[in-house]
Amino acid sequence: MADFGLSTLVVAALVAAATIAVARRRPFAALAFLILAIALRDFSTRWMNVHTPLTVSQVTAIGRWWFVVVLALLAACGVCWTIRARQERRIPRPNLADVVLAAVVGIAVLATLISPNRQAGFLSLRGYLQPLGVFLLARLIAPTRKELRTLLIAWLGIGLVMAAFGLWQAAGWGEAEYRAQGYLRQDGDLVVPYASVGGRMYLRPASTVSGPNELGMDMVLLFLMAGFSAVLGPKSTRLQLAGLSLLFIACLAASLSRSAFLGWVAALITGLVLFKRDLMRLWMSATRRRRVTLVVAGGLGLTTGALILAGTPLLQLVFRTVSGFTSQYHIVDSVRAIEYLLQHPEGVGMGLVEPKGAQALIEAGGLYHVEGSTFQIGIEMGIWGLAVWLAFWAATLARIGRNWRSLVSPELKVVAGTAYTGWVASLVAFLFLPLMQSISLMCWLWFLLGVGYQSDRFEIAWQAAEAASG
Numbered sequence: 001m002a003d004f005g006l007s008t009l010v011v012a013a014l015v016a017a018a019t020i021a022v023a024r025r026r027p028f029a030a031l032a033f034l035i036l037a038i039a040l041r042d043f044s045t046r047w048m049n050v051h052t053p054l055t056v057s058q059v060t061a062i063g064r065w066w067f068v069v070v071l072a073l074l075a076a077c078g079v080c081w082t083i084r085a086r087q088e089r090r091i092p093r094p095n096l097a098d099v100v101l102a103a104v105v106g107i108a109v110l111a112t113l114i115s116p117n118r119q120a121g122f123l124s125l126r127g128y129l130q131p132l133g134v135f136l137l138a139r140l141i142a143p144t145r146k147e148l149r150t151l152l153i154a155w156l157g158i159g160l161v162m163a164a165f166g167l168w169q170a171a172g173w174g175e176a177e178y179r180a181q182g183y184l185r186q187d188g189d190l191v192v193p194y195a196s197v198g199g200r201m202y203l204r205p206a207s208t209v210s211g212p213n214e215l216g217m218d219m220v221l222l223f224l225m226a227g228f229s230a231v232l233g234p235k236s237t238r239l240q241l242a243g244l245s246l247l248f249i250a251c252l253a254a255s256l257s258r259s260a261f262l263g264w265v266a267a268l269i270t271g272l273v274l275f276k277r278d279l280m281r282l283w284m285s286a287t288r289r290r291r292v293t294l295v296v297a298g299g300l301g302l303t304t305g306a307l308i309l310a311g312t313p314l315l316q317l318v319f320r321t322v323s324g325f326t327s328q329y330h331i332v333d334s335v336r337a338i339e340y341l342l343q344h345p346e347g348v349g350m351g352l353v354e355p356k357g358a359q360a361l362i363e364a365g366g367l368y369h370v371e372g373s374t375f376q377i378g379i380e381m382g383i384w385g386l387a388v389w390l391a392f393w394a395a396t397l398a399r400i401g402r403n404w405r406s407l408v409s410p411e412l413k414v415v416a417g418t419a420y421t422g423w424v425a426s427l428v429a430f431l432f433l434p435l436m437q438s439i440s441l442m443c444w445l446w447f448l449l450g451v452g453y454q455s456d457r458f459e460i461a462w463q464a465a466e467a468a469s470g
Helices: 002-025 027-051 056-063 065-088 096-113 118-140 145-172 175-180 212-232 235-255 258-274 276-285 288-310 314-323 329-343 359-364 373-406 410-429 439-469
Strands: 194-197 200-203
Touching (some): 002 056, 002 065, 027 056, 027 065, 027 145, 096 118, 096 373, 118 439, 194 314, 212 235, 212 410, 235 258, 235 314, 258 314, 288 314
Antiparallel strands (some): 194 200
């Protein structure tokens, strides 16, 4: 235990010093590094466990680098905010989302204090609040146009690596390869579960992240980012981005994540709603030849995507799920959770809902089992806690939707569009899966939500800076 504590302190000191050094000159670069590197965190810890002489406690300490970056950047932003408030002699007024967010934190802390197991409650609270810091950083650290464009390009590059690696695993890795490369839980079981489809057993790939369901949701976000970039970015890059989008669909299909697929469908519908006016205007103003081109291009894209999905067992798995919808485990699990909440609106207490990924929470046991993150919130924090969380998401997404309609900058429009549709997809998946425990996914989601929320202010700042320099 002493070794674990020392390892954590050493890692924290080194990472904090490096973060502050970078953030003094280029704070967004430090935040961008977090967003890009977090996708490789799980893979790097597995690699170190297998290929280095480091102890498990030392590897675990190194794996906490991401939170040290978040804390260091929050501390730096706090100092800058305090200095600016003193100089201007005013404190910025909180908006609706800030008030609701404060209520979210307050109810979560209260639920922790009154939990029958306060230690487990604190560990669960930490799991909710740690990645939420990325949302605050994304709002506080304004990027330049070039910085955000560079991040989007690099992000899609990381996605390319993740998708290619995931497809390689799906095509050729067996249980022996996964075990040899450290894809194991703390209890020794594989993090990649089998799926039975059509009488055959498939090992679902995890690529560089925690598991196949997170990989599926990552692919949804990357597909949306590539799709928005293709529509809103330079025409010269559209063909490459379309190909990248199809690669992300292929990896989504290989993950065999039904919840991610359902979220993807919801995101597509939401995206069409966002583009409704633009599509109608484009269609009305187009010549007959242009309309034929649009129909052919759209049909070709849909056909290619459908063929990719049909080439994997995912659609067969989805059809089987739909045919036995009411008897599916996740549906029964969610319905029971709703019934339980109606009968016990106070829930069972923070930290006492299973399943949880942290070993300490596994050892603490639980009083209720439900898979979906949405219902975990309700049964841990009570029905009022869930209501406040939903109000927060509604407030932030409503503002992002308003921003979307007024934004001009393609970079910010890509982020706002990905945030809006990506969170719709994620909230669908959260009904069935405990994905709010996935650190890398939540860092991506909170970052997108923060930049999308602040995108109107960032665009005003860009326009002012460009006007001053021009």
